[in-house]
Amino acid sequence: MVRKEDEEGPADRVPHLPWMRHPVDIDAFPGCPVAQLPRLDPRLAAAVQRMGIESFFPVQEAAWVETIGPGAFERDVCINSPTGSGKTLAYALPIVQMLSTRKVRCLRALVVLPTRDLALQVKEVFDAIAPVVGLSVGSAVGQSSIADEVSNLVRKPKQELYPTIDEEYVKMEPLTKVDILVATPGRLMDHINMTNGFSLEHLQYLVIDETDRMLREAYQSWLPTVIELTHSIGQDHSWHDTDGKTLLHPLTTIRRSGVERGFKGKCYPRLSKIVLSATLTQDPSKLSQLELHHPLLLNSGKKRYRIPTKLESYKLICKSNLKPLSLIVLLQELQGHKCLVFTSSVESSHRLSTLLEFFEDLPFKFSEYSRLQRESTRRKTLEAFKEGEIDVLIGTDRMARGIHIDGLRYVINYDMPPYVKTYIHRAGRTARAGESGSCFTFLRKHEVKTFDKMLKKADNASCSLHSVPEESIETLRPVFSSALKKLEESLESEAAKKSNSGDKIPSGSKRKRTNQK
Numbered sequence: 454m455v456r457k458e459d460e461e462g463p464a465d466r467v468p469h470l471p472w473m474r475h476p477v478d479i480d481a482f483p484g485c486p487v488a489q490l491p492r493l494d495p496r497l498a499a500a501v502q503r504m505g506i507e508s509f510f511p512v513q514e515a516a517w518v519e520t521i522g523p524g525a526f527e528r529d530v531c532i533n534s535p536t537g538s539g540k541t542l543a544y545a546l547p548i549v550q551m552l553s554t555r556k557v558r559c560l561r562a563l564v565v566l567p568t569r570d571l572a573l574q575v576k577e578v579f580d581a582i583a584p585v586v587g588l589s590v591g592s593a594v595g596q597s598s599i600a601d602e603v604s605n606l607v608r609k610p611k612q613e614l615y616p617t618i619d620e621e622y623v624k625m626e627p628l629t630k631v632d633i634l635v636a637t638p639g640r641l642m643d644h645i646n647m648t649n650g651f652s653l654e655h656l657q658y659l660v661i662d663e664t665d666r667m668l669r670e671a672y673q674s675w676l677p678t679v680i681e682l683t684h685s686i687g688q689d690h691s692w693h694d695t696d697g698k699t700l701l702h703p704l705t706t707i708r709r710s711g712v713e714r715g716f717k718g719k720c721y722p723r724l725s726k727i728v729l730s731a732t733l734t735q736d737p738s739k740l741s742q743l744e745l746h747h748p749l750l751l752n753s754g755k756k757r758y759r760i761p762t763k764l765e766s767y768k769l770i771c772k773s774n775l776k777p778l779s780l781i782v783l784l785q786e787l788q789g790h791k792c793l794v795f796t797s798s799v800e801s802s803h804r805l806s807t808l809l810e811f812f813e814d815l816p817f818k819f820s821e822y823s824r825l826q827r828e829s830t831r832r833k834t835l836e837a838f839k840e841g842e843i844d845v846l847i848g849t850d851r852m853a854r855g856i857h858i859d860g861l862r863y864v865i866n867y868d869m870p871p872y873v874k875t876y877i878h879r880a881g882r883t884a885r886a887g888e889s890g891s892c893f894t895f896l897r898k899h900e901v902k903t904f905d906k907m908l909k910k911a912d913n914a915s916c917s918l919h920s921v922p923e924e925s926i927e928t929l930r931p932v933f934s935s936a937l938k939k940l941e942e943s944l945e946s947e948a949a950k951k952s953n954s955g956d957k958i959p960s961g962s963k964r965k966r967t968n969q970k
């Protein structure tokens with residue numbers, strides 16, 4: 454059963470949680486040239502400029518102002534800002550700057566994301582800035598074997614180097630090889646449960662990106678586990694000198710003292726959290742799982758959701774049986790630009806891409822992208838799409854979250870998105886970082902009203918009607934009937950092969966599905 458995305462409610466509903474009612478307005482920050490961001494470490498400024506960034510976006514300036522300087526990270530930070538607005542650097546930069554003065558290497562920042570592709574994308578951003586201030590970044594995403602990952606993350610204890618040292622010290626010697634870890638929940642839990650020396654003991658920053666999606670899934674209780682493990686920090690971090698006086702262990706991470714109820718006078722480190730999304734939930738019961746400390750909301754736009762300013766939305770009304778033909782005609786129109794096509798299910802994606810294969814001489818290269826495919830196939834497909842070797846990628850909402858593809862101009866909702874949040878994340882693959890882009894949604898007549906109502910929940914969501922020429926559709930009709938017949942035969946033969954081999958992966962998905970121009 455499809456789980457309801459989240460509470461959506463009316464667009465202008467006043468949030469239940471008082472701290473959500475008066476957010477910091479991200480739009481009040483104009484953005485700022487890199488060289489003018491106050492207190493930015495010059496090494497980081499240079500690294501950011503090497504990334505091709507001249508000016509910081511509003512969300513990056515707002516997050517910086519709220520996290521760096523006096524009172525830095527006093528409060529946990531929640532960021533609700535549109536897709537493609539630059540949220541990754543908005544948290545990466547303050548964290549790297551704050552850790553740039555650390556003396557001992559141990560795991561201090563953990564960033565958790567829902568998928569491997571997304572985690573690797575975020576790691577690239579940290580990789581571009583962290584090494585210049587001597588910080589090391591690791592990943593726990595299941596891209597390599599667990600053994601390889603373990604050897605990249607932790608080292609064996611070097612007790613032989615400390616023959617005379619107190620056993621307590623050896624116990625506290627951090628074994629983690631990285632300062633910052635970007636992880637998916639599954640692999641994170643593997644390391645928490647099984648990797649000797651992997652410890653969250655010194656964690657200072659926890660980032661939860663795509664928060665609403667992360668909160669929808671329990672992922673082996675990763676969140677309560679992380680929170681529990683970081684709660685216990687500092688329970689017994691006291692050391693005693695020869696006179697029995699209490700000292701703090703030199704490796705103890707002190708974040709704050711005395712700011713929280715129950716913490717007064719004690720040097721318990723507090724874990725600072727940053728949570729982000731383009732569609733941040735307002736549901737108190739969901740947010741309570743995060744155990745936020747005096748949360749501060751940074752919000753963009755007046756309504757709960759916001760569509761990027763340079764995104765144009767279009768709807769195409771057509772009959773179900775003509776949808777494939779209308780899609781082909783639209784793709785012909787958009788030819789020459791990268792395009793993502795979203796369907797409602799993996800089966801629907803597979804059906805559609807198989808059908809398109811039976812239309813010869815299509816002037817664009819397309820490929821299926823589905824969780825039923827092997828990981829390696831999917832990775833290659835995504836690479837080919839990024840490199841421009843494939844023009845059109847057909848897939849499901851798996852492609853909708855966070856993924857950034859340079860030069861992606863068009864998104865097509867072949868099936869209507871069920872929720873405004875789904876629309877925002879799908880459409881948000883284009884019109885990123887201030888670029889223009891368009892999103893087309895195919896609708897049946899009876900869906901139009903629901904769709905229009907849904908879009909009203911977002912700022913900047915006007916949607917024009919678009920139509921494709923009837924005569925172009927007519928020219929495709931003769932091929933269509935034979936293509937449909939071949940499709941049914943192909944699917945039947947796949948089903949037969951599958952039941953013979955007990956194979957879960959449709960054979961069609963294993964084939965190289967890229968057609969020729």
Ligand SMILES: Nc1ncnc2c1ncn2[C@@H]1O[C@H](COP(=O)(O)OP(=O)(O)OP(=O)(O)O)[C@@H](O)[C@H]1O
Pocket residue numbers: 505506507508509510513534535536537538539540541542730731854855856857881885886
């Ligand atoms: N200040 C900047 N100037 C120019 N480009 C930038 C800047 N900051 C980020 N970018 C680029 O903008 C793109 C989108 O950034 P990012 O992926 O962080 O967006 P996002 O807000 O996290 O989007 P989503 O909600 O979809 O995950 C990236 O390609 C990034 O390199």
